[in-house]
Amino acid sequence: xxxxxxxxxxxxWPTVVLFLGVYLAFGGLTWLGTSLPWxxxxxxxxxxxxxHSSMQHEALHGHxxxxxxxxxxxxxxxxxxxxxxxxxxxxHRLHHRNExxxxxxxxxxxxxxxxERWDSLSAPTRLLxxxxxxxxxxxxVGPLVAVxxxxxxxxxxxxxxxxxxxxxxxxxxxxxxxxxAWVVLVCEMPLWxxxxxxxxPGTSLMLLRSYLEHRAxxxxxxxxxxxxxxxxxxxxxxNNNLHAAHHAEPGLAWYRLPAxxxxxxxxxxxxxxxxxxxxxxxxxxxYLLAAKESVVHPLVRS
Numbered sequence: 001x002x003x004x005x006x007x008x009x010x011x012x013w014p015t016v017v018l019f020l021g022v023y024l025a026f027g028g029l030t031w032l033g034t035s036l037p038w039x040x041x042x043x044x045x046x047x048x049x050x051x052h053s054s055m056q057h058e059a060l061h062g063h064x065x066x067x068x069x070x071x072x073x074x075x076x077x078x079x080x081x082x083x084x085x086x087x088x089x090x091x092h093r094l095h096h097r098n099e100x101x102x103x104x105x106x107x108x109x110x111x112x113x114x115x116e117r118w119d120s121l122s123a124p125t126r127l128l129x130x131x132x133x134x135x136x137x138x139x140x141v142g143p144l145v146a147v148x149x150x151x152x153x154x155x156x157x158x159x160x161x162x163x164x165x166x167x168x169x170x171x172x173x174x175x176x177x178x179x180x181a182w183v184v185l186v187c188e189m190p191l192w193x194x195x196x197x198x199x200x201p202g203t204s205l206m207l208l209r210s211y212l213e214h215r216a217x218x219x220x221x222x223x224x225x226x227x228x229x230x231x232x233x234x235x236x237x238x239n240n241n242l243h244a245a246h247h248a249e250p251g252l253a254w255y256r257l258p259a260x261x262x263x264x265x266x267x268x269x270x271x272x273x274x275x276x277x278x279x280x281x282x283x284x285x286x287y288l289l290a291a292k293e294s295v296v297h298p299l300v301r302s
Contacts, residue, residue: 014255015064019074022051026079030187033197042197047236049202052079054238054254060089063253077178080206081199082147084172087154090164096250101223102216104297112216112297126295133291135284138211143203205236212283213243216298221271226261229279234258244272 026048033041052075058064059071072085091108100106104114113129121129131137132145158165183194209227217223227241238254240246245261245268252260261268269276277283 012064012253012255015058015253019055019064022048022055023077026052027182030183030189030194030198033183033187033189033193038197041193042201045194045198046201046205049079049198050205051236051238053083053202053206054236054240056085056088057092057240058238058254060085060092061250076175078172078175079179079198080203081176081179081195082143082203083150084168085175086164086168086171087150090168096247098220098223098247101220101247102214102297103300109210110214110297111210111295112293112300113295115296115301118296129295130291133293133295134289135208135211135287135292136289138207139204142207143200146203146207208280208283209237209241212277212287212292213241215275216293216300217273218299219273222273222275224272224275226268226272226276227279227283228276233280244268244275 029036029041029044029048033045056075059075062068063071064074065071072089075085078085095101095107095109097106102110102112104110104112104117111132118126118129128141128145132142154165154169158169180191180194183189183198184191213225213227214223215225221244224244224247226244229237229241234241239257239261240254242257242261245257245264246252248264248268249257249260
């Protein structure tokens with residue numbers, strides 16, 4: 001299904017309007033940022049940064065136009081600062097090999113570790129990974145873990161000569177610089193304010209979505225969750241909270257996904273063995289301080 005993305009002849013205007021609205025809101029919020037109280041700035045900034053990451057997800061799946069280069073250009077500014085779009089696009093497409101979902105080595109978005117990797121870690125690092133498996137830990141230290149893992153892994157890949165890794169980071173630097181030039185030079189917002197009110201909590205919200213969207217399971221279809229969230233969180237994730245539906249039909253635009261899901265809800269829930277969660281509040285009540293699973297993948301032995 002992934003190979004059929006981007007074949008449409010006309011732009012998807014709801015997505016174009018959404019993209020424009022997010023950039024206008026971001027520009028206005030950062031322009032007024034130094035005059036707003038932190039309790040207004042932080043949730044709004046985090047929401048917009050995370051929503052922009054959802055826009056990037058739409059773009060790499062072939063929206064809103066049939067031209068991949070144009071879709072990439074529409075989401076080029078890096079509001080989160082740390083994740084190169086070209087790396088995200090490459091790794092996320094690998095993630096869509098459903099038969100390899102959650103495998104610590106084969107799925108780039110897996111949070112599981114292989115037993116031998118776990119055995120090689122120091123006690124403090126094991127503690128950090130255990131903390132990262134609780135929802136509170138994922139929100140508080142998860143961004144540090146995600147950024148560190150990506151940078152270390154990509155340095156190794158670039159040194160090993162893997163094609164495209166160094167290029168992706170070189171392309172990313174102006175994307176992050178464009179955002180920082182606007183925020184720091186034009187809006188005169190201190191860098192630390194942007195990091196603490198926009199980039200870091202925005203990344204935490206990204207990790208909230210991914211926290212329970214996959215699990216280790218012997219059946220492929222049972223590895224992917226459905227989170228039936230309200231309109232605020234569904235918009236934030238552009239309906240990617242209906243994650244089993246997205247994996248079943250990855251080329252479907254965000255505004256078409258809910259109707260497609262409603263028509264096939266029973267079949268999808270039967271296929272994923274009822275892996276459904278009633279919103280992110282329910283996830284927080286259950287897993288805020290409790291680990292969702294073991295850090296070591298329970299089904300992959302080596």
